[in-house]
Structure formats: structure tokens, C-alpha cells
Amino acid sequence: MKRIILVVAAMLFSSFAFAGTVKLGALFAVTGPAGYLGMPEKQTLEMLVEEANAQGGINGDKIELVFYDTQGMENRTLNYFKRLVTKDKVSAIIGPTRTGSTLVIKDMAERYKVPLISCAASRKIVEPVSKYVYKTPQSDIQVAEKLYEYLVSKNKTKIAIITAQSGYGETGKQALIDIAEEYPVDIIIQEKFNDTDKDMTAQLAKIKEAKPDAVICWGVGPAPAIVARNAKQLGIDNLYMTQGVASKKFINLAGDAAEGIKLTAGRLMVAEQLEEGDKYKDVLIDYKNAYEKKFDDSVSVFGGHAYDAFHLFKIAYEKANGNMDKFLEELESIKGFIGIAGEFNMTPEDHTGLSKDAFVIVEIQNGDFVLVE
Incomplete structure (x- = not known):
């Protein structure tokens, strides 16, 4: 009972x-x-x-x-x-x-x-x-603003862009183009890739020949890691990316080629490095x-x-x-x-x-x- x-x-x-x-x-x-x-x-x-x-x-x-x-x-x-x-x-x-x-x-x-x-x-x-x-x-427009502000502060004004042919990549490319006139930057060459591409050497070789101050890669998934590896093989060492690669998995995929890449990211990836009292730190x-x-x-x-x-x-x-x-x-x-x-x-x-x-x-x-x- x-x-x-x-x-x-x-x-x-x-x-x-x-x-x-x-x-x-x-x-x-x-x-x-x-x-x-x-x-x-x-x-x-x-x-x-x-x-x-x-x-x-x-x-x-x-x-x-x-x-x-x-x-x-x-x-x-x-x-x-x-x-x-x-x-x-x-x-x-x-x-x-x-x-x-x-x-x-x-x-x-x-x-x-x-x-x-x-x-x-x-x-x-x-x-x-x-x-x-x-x-x-x-938003992608905010990514572009942050990247341009940083690059201009480092006197990097001749910009190359290589973007994915995807929704994320296409709108990112447009954001970079749309606000370029608001900054003292010049987009000197544009290249693109597909998410399923296995090699981007041809596009990156053209970019290297143009001698940009900075190369912005805009994409997500495995493809940007291939961009990073191909760039390293060509001796390109001024590569910038977006929060689309803000994951340890990107580093694992890119290997040594990830070293030195700078990117826009949320504070989560560096939470422990934030100052004490930062309003985001405890939540992160x-x-x-x-x-x-x-x-x-x-x-x-x-x-x-x-x-x-x-x-x-x-x-x-x-x-x-x-x-x-x-x-x-x-x-x-x-x-x-x-x-x-x-x-x-x-x-x-x-x-x-x-x-x-x-x-x-x-x-x-x-x-x-x-x-x-």
C-alpha cells in the first residue's frame, strides 16, 4: 500500500x-x-x-x-x-x-x-x-566597421578581400564594400571561394601579386582553414578574419597556419583575459x-x-x-x-x-x- x-x-x-x-x-x-x-x-x-x-x-x-x-x-x-x-x-x-x-x-x-x-x-x-x-x-556591417577601424589605426589601408560564396560571405563582402568609403581604405582586389573548395591557391596568388597591406577572409566552416594554410604556403602573413572562425576547431583545422591571424570576435574567447570588473566577465x-x-x-x-x-x-x-x-x-x-x-x-x-x-x-x-x- x-x-x-x-x-x-x-x-x-x-x-x-x-x-x-x-x-x-x-x-x-x-x-x-x-x-x-x-x-x-x-x-x-x-x-x-x-x-x-x-x-x-x-x-x-x-x-x-x-x-x-x-x-x-x-x-x-x-x-x-x-x-x-x-x-x-x-x-x-x-x-x-x-x-x-x-x-x-x-x-x-x-x-x-x-x-x-x-x-x-x-x-x-x-x-x-x-x-x-x-x-x-x-551584424556583418559592425564586423566591417571594427576591422576597418583597427586596420586604419595600424596604417593598413590597401585591402584585399576573399569571401565565401554563401549567404554569410556575400553579405560580408557587401558590408566591406558599402562602408569602405567611410574609411581611408582602398579595396584593391576581390576574390571568392566556395565552402566546398579544397584549394584557394590561385585566388591567393593573385592577391599576393596585388601587394595589399591586409587580406580579409570572410567565411565559416572548414574553408577559411584552407585559406589560412594556402596563404601560409604562399608567404602571406597579413591575414585577417571574422568571428566566423572564432572557434578552437578552426585552429585545429588550420594547424600552424592559424598562428598570427587576427580576427574580430566576441569576448567569450578571451573571457579570462578581461579586466576584473568588466561587465561581461562573470556571465562569460x-x-x-x-x-x-x-x-x-x-x-x-x-x-x-x-x-x-x-x-x-x-x-x-x-x-x-x-x-x-x-x-x-x-x-x-x-x-x-x-x-x-x-x-x-x-x-x-x-x-x-x-x-x-x-x-x-x-x-x-x-x-x-x-x-x-
Whole structure:
């Protein structure tokens, strides 16, 4: 009889531990070329959902996570998005990982009236503004601003660019071109590569012949590591990259060729190097320690994008008291949230809420990231 009572009590506790359930969708590329971006996003989100549910959910509502692997493919992203909103009936979606994958569903979020918080970077995701679409990474225009400011401060004004033929690479290239006239820089040569290319020697040889002061490579995944190795073989030692390679996996792929490369990055990669009292340091180190302890793997800025997306969702859901009609109003009015990418200050006109100050310049030294500026 005692055992029966205990079982019934456990069932009752299980039934009434949460006031309700909120379904949260997730679309990440955990396999395919962008797998090393999407996997830490998925793992981070799962960790945060588990932690939140262990603490009673959000406003007493249990979070039910529904995840699909897009493999970084636009058609899979579109199909899974439709499944999340029509079959799974999620309240909001976090992801996708890549710019192209996000752009293919941007209009769908508006059509189905489902909030989407992307983990991809292009400003095209939030420009023009859509009531239902947000993103957490710093925008490509802010990357370009930070890079140009740093290069000009070092008297490097003759610029070569080599960019991926992908959503991320194309919008990055456009950002570099669009704001070049605002700085005393001259883009003297432009080259490109595909994410699946295995050798970029021909493009880099042309760049070397042009004798630029700096070479900016804009891409994600394994391809920039090949650019780094080919550049080293050609004796190019003035290579700059973006947060698209801000991961230990890039260093592992590039090997010795990564040494000396400078890049824009969020503060996460150099959290321990920040000064005491820095407003980001505690948040960054807490996330880093929790992630690395749970998954026995190095933290990356890409997981940080999912961290920020989840917390933005959580803040808005709490403020709206679970009312999804009020959710968007609360989401676009979030101010002063200290996340992994930076300080978020959303407005109806700005659905990212970050500035170029969210970036630092780091250099790869002895197989690790070192804060430069």
C-alpha cells in the first residue's frame, strides 16, 4: 500500500509540477559543413532548457524543446520550419545556424506569425525589420566597421578581400564594400571561394601579386582553414578574419597556419583575459565553465548565439507572462541584457540590439586566442 501511495504521489507531483508547457522550436546545422557551428548551439540550448526546467521552467511553464537538424541546407530548413509551426505547434523558434537558411524562412515567420530568433549574422536577416524576426550575432556591417577601424589605426589601408560564396560571405563582402568609403581604405582586389573548395591557391596568388597591406577572409566552416594554410604556403602573413572562425576547431583545422591571424570576435574567447570588473566577465566565465564541464569540449561563440537567443526568449516570455500576443512587444523592448555577444538593447527599429563595441580584436598565438584590442 505504501508503494502505491508513493507512486500515486509521484504521478501527482509530476502532473502538477508545472503550470503549463511552452513549446520551443530549434533549427541548427549539427551535421554537414556547418556542423561545428550548429552543434554547440544545440548543446547550449539543451543545457539551458534543462537548467530552466530544473528551476521550475519559465513562470512555472515547462519548456518542451523540439529540434531538427537542417544540415545547413535551405530546403531542409524550410521543410522543418513548416513542420515546427504546423505540426509541432511551437510558440517560437531559435535558429537557424546559417544566414542563407534564415533568409529562406524569414518571410515564413511573418506569414505564420511565429517569432524567430536567428543565430546567423547577416544584417539582411533584420533589415528590413520584420515584426517576427530577430537575431543574436553581431551584424556583418559592425564586423566591417571594427576591422576597418583597427586596420586604419595600424596604417593598413590597401585591402584585399576573399569571401565565401554563401549567404554569410556575400553579405560580408557587401558590408566591406558599402562602408569602405567611410574609411581611408582602398579595396584593391576581390576574390571568392566556395565552402566546398579544397584549394584557394590561385585566388591567393593573385592577391599576393596585388601587394595589399591586409587580406580579409570572410567565411565559416572548414574553408577559411584552407585559406589560412594556402596563404601560409604562399608567404602571406597579413591575414585577417571574422568571428566566423572564432572557434578552437578552426585552429585545429588550420594547424600552424592559424598562428598570427587576427580576427574580430566576441569576448567569450578571451573571457579570462578581461579586466576584473568588466561587465561581461562573470556571465562569460559562468557560461564557459558550465558548457565545458557538461560537454567536455571547448566553448565557442556559436554556442553563445544560442545562449543569447534563449535568454532573450526567456526574458520576453516572463515579462509577457506567457501571453504570446504580448511576447513580441516585450522582446523588442529588452534593454541592458548582458549576453555572450554583448549588451542587447532592442528597439522596434533594431532587432539585433548590438553595436560594434560588442567586438574585440584577437590574435591566434600558440594555438589559442589572445586579446589584442
